Amino acid sequence: MKTSKNSAASSNGANRPSRKSSAVMATHSSTSRRLESVSQAATDVRRLARTYKLSNEVVSRVTGASPRTVSYWNAGTPPQRSSAQRIKEVTRLFDALADIIKGSAVGKWLQQPNKQFDGSSPLQVIERGETDRIWRMIWQLREGNSG
Secondary structure (H helix, E strand, O other), X not given: OOOOHHHHHHHOOOOOOOHHHHHHHHHHHHHHHHHHHHHHHHHHXXXXXXXXXXXXXXXXXXXXXXXXXXXXXXXXXXXXXXXXHHHHHHHHHXXXXXXXXXXXXXXXXXXXXXXXXXXXXXXHHHHOOOHHHHHHHHHHHHHOOOO
């Protein structure tokens, strides 16, 4: 007596997703989350520029991307994953700054020398990778210490 492949497969638990299809679904889900994150980063770039009055040059300097790349982002081209992470970090920093100073003043503040940063502008501090100094300043101001 011959049994069909389908009946043999169903008796072996073929109705369950195979390991391979589960892995594909997990990969698809992970890829989907990454694409959403990258897409969100492109939106964040436009929001950064608009909310904090930042030129493409300043966005370029704080993200480490070229001005041409920033123009692409503003046109809707999603950034690469590493750039998307940097955009997320910068957005978080600027949102914290906006709790202390007016959001529309952040762009101007970034470019002015600041004695808190030994005469460097906050933009220069960010470019040197010393954002922890700005976070420390934010924390001090939130705690009521004017430093």
